[in-house]
Amino acid sequence: MLRPVAQVAAGESPAGRLSPRFSANDKVALDETIRKAERVSRVEFSVFVGHAQGDPRAYALSLHGSLVAPARSILILVDPGARALEVVTGGHVRRTLRDTEVELAVAQMQTLFAEGDLVGGLRRGIQMLAEHARAPQTLHAEHP
Amino acid sequence: MASSRYRGGVITAASALAAVIPLDVPVGWGGDQDRDVNMVHALLVLGGIPLLLFLLITVAVYVPSLVRGDSITPGQPPVENQWLGGPRTGTAELKGPESEDAEAGGASGRW
Numbered sequence: 001m002l003r004p005v006a007q008v009a010a011g012e013s014p015a016g017r018l019s020p021r022f023s024a025n026d027k028v029a030l031d032e033t034i035r036k037a038e039r040v041s042r043v044e045f046s047v048f049v050g051h052a053q054g055d056p057r058a059y060a061l062s063l064h065g066s067l068v069a070p071a072r073s074i075l076i077l078v079d080p081g082a083r084a085l086e087v088v089t090g091g092h093v094r095r096t097l098r099d100t101e102v103e104l105a106v107a108q109m110q111t112l113f114a115e116g117d118l119v120g121g122l123r124r125g126i127q128m129l130a131e132h133a134r135a136p137q138t139l140h141a142e143h144p
Numbered sequence: 145m146a147s148s149r150y151r152g153g154v155i156t157a158a159s160a161l162a163a164v165i166p167l168d169v170p171v172g173w174g175g176d177q178d179r180d181v182n183m184v185h186a187l188l189v190l191g192g193i194p195l196l197l198f199l200l201i202t203v204a205v206y207v208p209s210l211v212r213g214d215s216i217t218p219g220q221p222p223v224e225n226q227w228l229g230g231p232r233t234g235t236a237e238l239k240g241p242e243s244e245d246a247e248a249g250g251a252s253g254r255w
Contacts, residue, residue: 021235022213034228039159047229048226049226051225060250064248084253085252085253086253089248099250102249103251105251106253110254118254
C-alpha cells in the first residue's frame, strides 16, 4: 500500500522555463554531486529528467521500482514540460530520511527551478537529501 | 578682383601639388592595357572568398556550442528522457512498485 505523499505548493513563475538538455559540463557537475551524495548517505541516487507518462507520481514510482535496489534508492523525477517534480524514497531510505525532510528539499528545488536553474536545483536538492539521509552516528559504537 | 585672385591661387596650388605627387593614370585603367579577366579567377574571388568567410563565421559560431553539447536548434528544445545514475535500460521495461518498495515515500511539487 502506498502512503500518501505530501504536496509542496510553489508559486507560479512564468519566467521559470527550464532547458531540459544538459550540457557536458552540467552532466559532469551532476555526476559529481550524485557521487558525493551517495558517499555521504550510503544511498543510491537516480535522477530522471524527461516526460512523465500519465500521472507523474505513478510514473516516478514505476521508475523507482525499475532501479536495481529500490528500497535503498532515491529517485528524483523532473518533468520540465509539466513543471512536475517527484521525489521517491525507498523503504530502507525512509528509516533515516523522513518525508518532511524530503519536502524541504523539494521546496528548495522548486525555488531554483522556478528561477530557471535546473542544474542548480537538482544539485541543491541532492545535497539536501543526502545530508538528511545520512545515518546518525552512534557514539562509542566501536568501543563498548 | 578678389575672386580672380583666389582662383589663380587655387590653380597654382593644384599645379604645385601635381608637381610633387605623380598623378599618373592607375595601372589597368588605360584602354590600351585592358586584359582578359579569367572567369574562374573572378568567380573564386567574388564568390569563393565570401563563401569561405561565411563558412568560417558559421563554424566559429556553432562549434563552441556543439563542443559544449548545447542544442543549436532554435526555440525550446524538445524534452528528452535523460537518466543520471539510473538504469541503463531506459524506460522501456518499467515495472510496478515492488512489494519491498511498498513503503516508498517522498514528496511531490509543482512550480
